[in-house]
Amino acid sequence: MKIKIEKISPEMVIDVRHSVLRVGQKIKTAEFDNDYNHRTVHFGGIINDKVISVATIFPDSNNSGYKIWQLRGMATLPNYQNRGIGTKLLNKCEIYINLYAGHTIWCNARINAINFYLKNKFVIIGEKFEIPIIGIHYKMEKKLVTK
Helix, strand or coil: CCCEEEEECHHHHHHHHHHHHCCCCCHHHHCCHHHHCCCCEEEEEEECCEEEEEEEEEECCCCCCCCEEEEEEEEECHHHCCCCHHHHHHHHHHHHHHHCCCCEEEEEEEHHHHHHHHHCCCEEEEEEEEECCCEEEEEEEEECCCC
16 A cells, blocks of 8 residues: 655545544534645555545644644544554654744644544543534644754
8 A cells, every 4th residue: 555645735635534533513614724824734645546544734823933733624534544644744744844943733622533643643631522523622832852
């Protein structure tokens, strides 16, 4: 199984997000506010020209510059989960953030993704919270080694 991790367009993340993160909801719910912002970057894991894993990163709107980044909409199709693809995708995001001398990446992690992020050296920040219709989450972050 040869996987490529590369930048993709905002339109290319929607199907994977919808089928993993927004099951049973309208496809429009898989489109996020920052998807078309010029600072937003989408990465995809691609096998045989099919996008099977996605992640979106953008500079945190509460911070000046590119030091803190948010990870959002990370998803891998069920048939490809637990094969290290998500970790490769996350590594690509971290390398990109490092290009801007970013030092922190954070996300709102679903309960079923907590172990994935812990394995990738994220830590839980604060108490659990609920996003209506979506479920229980924890804010998680990781300090990056900067160049």
